[in-house]
Amino acid sequence: MSVDLLRANLARVQERIAAAARRAGRDPDGIILVGVSKTHPPEVVEAAYLAGLRHFGENRVEEAAPKLRAVAEWIRAQKREADPPIWHMIGHVQSRKAEDVVGPYALIHSVDTVKLARRLDRFASAAGRRLPILLEVNVSGEASKYGFSPAEVAAALAEIATLSALEVQGLMTMAPIVPEPEMARPVFRALRALRDDLARRFPQVDLSHLSMGMTDDFEVAIEEGATIVRIGRAIFGERRTA
C-alpha cells in the first residue's frame, strides 16, 4: 500500500473520529487511534508510519514478533528512534507466551485471566518495568470470545490491582458482529457503566481507558466513551489472511 493511500485513509478515519467526538461533546484529542496491522507485512506498517500513524495493534504474539523486529530495524535505519511506533497487543495471550509480550508492547489490551496477569507481573517485575494493561471483558457473553464476564471482573481486579509490576489503565471489549453499528451500542454502554461502577469501588485504580470500537462500529463506541479505538480495515483494507 502506498503512503499516499494510507495517508488518505487515515485522514478519513481521523475525520470520522473527530465528528463522533463532537457529537458526544468530547475532545477528539482524547481518543487514541490504534491501527490494527495484523496480517499486513512490515512494509505496510512502515508506510503507515510515514503517513503519520504511531499506534499499531497486533493480535498474535508469534505472527507479530518478526514484524516488530523488522520495523524496529527499519526505524533505526531511518534514524527515527526518538519517535518509534507504539505497539499494542490486542489479541488473546496464552499464559506460556506472557514473557514474549512484556518487552515489545506498550499496552496489553487483552488480559483475560488472573493467571495471565500473574505471569505478566512476574516477567515485568523481572524486566524491571511496569507494564500497562487493560482487562478484557466479554460483555456480550458469546462463547467464542475471551474476557472476564461482567460478574467476575471486580474480583479479578481486586487481585490484579495488587500486582505491583502491572499498571491497570482500564477495560477493553469486542462487540459482537452485527448488521448495524447501532446494535453494538448496548455493549459499549455496558462496558462504560461497568467501568464507572468499578471506578467507584476501586478509587485507587486508574480505569480511565475504554478500548472499544473497530472499523464497523467505532463511531458508536466513541459516542459511548471509547478512549482507544482499534481500526484495521478502514486503514489497511481487507486482511491478507484469516
Ligand SMILES: *Cc1c(COP(=O)(O)O)cnc(C)c1O
Ligand atoms: C482485528 C481486530 C480489530 C480490528 O478489526 P477491523 O474490523 O479490521 O477494524 C480490533 N480489535 C481486535 C481485538 C482485533 O482482533
